[in-house]
Amino acid sequence: NAGVMQNPRHLVRRRGQEARLRCSPMKGHSHVYWYRQLPEEGLKFMVYLQKENIIDESGMPKERFSAEFPKEGPSILRIQQVVRGDSAAYFCASSSTRVTDTQYFGPGTRLTVL
Amino acid sequence: KQEVTQIPAALSVPEGENLVLNCSFTDSAIYNLQWFRQDPGKGLTSLLLIQSSQREQTSGRLNASLDKSSGRSTLYIAASQPGDSATYLCAVDSGGGADGLTFGKGTHLIIQP
Numbered sequence: 001n002a003g004v005m006q007n008p009r010h011l012v013r014r015r016g017q018e019a020r021l022r023c024s025p026m027k028g029h030s031h032v033y034w035y036r037q038l039p040e041e042g043l044k045f046m047v048y049l050q051k052e053n054i055i056d057e058s059g060m061p062k063e064r065f066s067a068e069f070p071k072e073g074p075s076i077l078r079i080q081q082v083v084r085g086d087s088a089a090y091f092c093a094s095s096s097t098r099v100t101d102t103q104y105f106g107p108g109t110r111l112t113v114l
Numbered sequence: 115k116q117e118v119t120q121i122p123a124a125l126s127v128p129e130g131e132n133l134v135l136n137c138s139f140t141d142s143a144i145y146n147l148q149w150f151r152q153d154p155g156k157g158l159t160s161l162l163l164i165q166s167s168q169r170e171q172t173s174g175r176l177n178a179s180l181d182k183s184s185g186r187s188t189l190y191i192a193a194s195q196p197g198d199s200a201t202y203l204c205a206v207d208s209g210g211g212a213d214g215l216t217f218g219k220g221t222h223l224i225i226q227p
Binding site for chain 2: 033110
């Protein structure tokens with residue numbers, strides 16, 4: 001049973017380009033969470049999704065960031081017109097239920113904006 | 115707004131010692147608390163999850179306790195080994211309208227051989 005998969009593991013973008021980060025949850029998991037870890041900072045919650053629905057995006061910046069979890073395929077975190085401050089590690093987690101289950105984390109995507 | 119604090123920020127001890135990592139949180143209305151391990155450049159590995167109704171959980175040399183009323187948790191590591199060197203993160207699930215975990219900044223642990 002494969003764990004949470006994220007790709008790419010490393011992504012380099014120039015300022016103004018778009019970044020697309022992908023997350024495939026564990027088999028049987030329908031809840032996906034995205035977190036961001038800035039240098040020297042703790043992990044911060046960004047968005048929580050179930051299949052085809054955004055449940056909570058209270059941690060997502062209002063502009064340039066969007067997330068989706070389509071019926072088929074991985075969850076996508078999209079960052080438009082990236083800036084240097086977007087450089088961070090982005091982690092995806094999945095769980096089988098919402099309330100009491102463990103969240104299993106992927107290896108992360110390290111985004112570097114030049 | 116839930117805030118999680120971990121003390122100490124860094125810790126270096128000789129191999130074989132028992133040690134305690136501390137975590138405190140400001141809002142006691144939580145569903146559960148998790149301890150994670152993060153190795154440099156890697157993802158997070160869940161170590162222990164304590165439900166709000168539980169007082170402690172054990173896995174091998176690790177024991178985590180939870181005192182919800184005082185907003186505290188400790189992670190006890192027995193007979194530490196160099197392979198335990200990592201950053202240990204505490205995270206609480208407050209549920210309700212905030213569906214993500216709230217993390218502390220972690221304790222960077224070094225076990226000296």
